[in-house]
Amino acid sequence: xxxxxxxxxxxxxxxxxxxxxxxxxxxxxxxxxxxxxxxxxxxxxxxxxxxxxxxxxxxxxxxxxxxxxxxxxxxxxxxxxxxxxxxxxxxxxxxxxxxxxxxxxxxxxxxxxxxxxxxxxxxxxxxxxxxxxxxxxxxxxxxxxxxxxxxxxxxxxxxxxxxxxxxxxxxxxxxxxxxxxxxx
Numbered sequence: 001x002x003x004x005x006x007x008x009x010x011x012x013x014x015x016x017x018x019x020x021x022x023x024x025x026x027x028x029x030x031x032x033x034x035x036x037x038x039x040x041x042x043x044x045x046x047x048x049x050x051x052x053x054x055x056x057x058x059x060x061x062x063x064x065x066x067x068x069x070x071x072x073x074x075x076x077x078x079x080x081x082x083x084x085x086x087x088x089x090x091x092x093x094x095x096x097x098x099x100x101x102x103x104x105x106x107x108x109x110x111x112x113x114x115x116x117x118x119x120x121x122x123x124x125x126x127x128x129x130x131x132x133x134x135x136x137x138x139x140x141x142x143x144x145x146x147x148x149x150x151x152x153x154x155x156x157x158x159x160x161x162x163x164x165x166x167x168x169x170x171x172x173x174x175x176x177x178x179x180x181x182x183x184x
Contacts, residue, residue, distance in 0.1 A: 025073045
């Protein structure tokens with residue numbers, strides 16, 4: 001039996017086809033296509049964040065964009081929604097064409113029916129270890145959110161609570177009831 005080929009971030013970036021993958025320590029991990037509720041929540045949250053950060057020139061909001069969290073072997077994760085501060089983005093010299101070389105300041109994962117909270121908590125820990133300052137795990141099934149911060153026990157927000165940008169996106173707040181509200 002031979003040594004398995006570990007895939008690099010560059011190889012993942014150049015893969016074609018309809019399949020979606022993330023890269024975890026050099027190994028391809030299939031990622032399922034999100035459903036309607038998942039996509040709607042991702043867009044709603046991304047729009048709220050973008051409408052807050054853009055006029056304040058705080059940074060950039062991304063949807064399903066690859067971030068290189070580690071190298072040798074490479075790990076590339078694509079959070080459902082992410083925020084990269086202006087300061088961190090400027091290190092890369094403007095618009096970034098490929099995967100972003102580093103962790104986002106905020107990573108948001110939205111639970112799909114096939115996801116377990118344990119899997120999403122492990123992913124949140126990966127983001128934090130790579131330098132992410134805040135992770136929100138949104139659970140539309142329970143209508144809650146887990147908030148992960150470096151060096152702290154995750155907290156769980158109930159539907160009447162608000163997502164808070166903390167020091168990462170100062171002044172941003174969004175009530176979970178608004179996020180989970182039925183479309184008009």
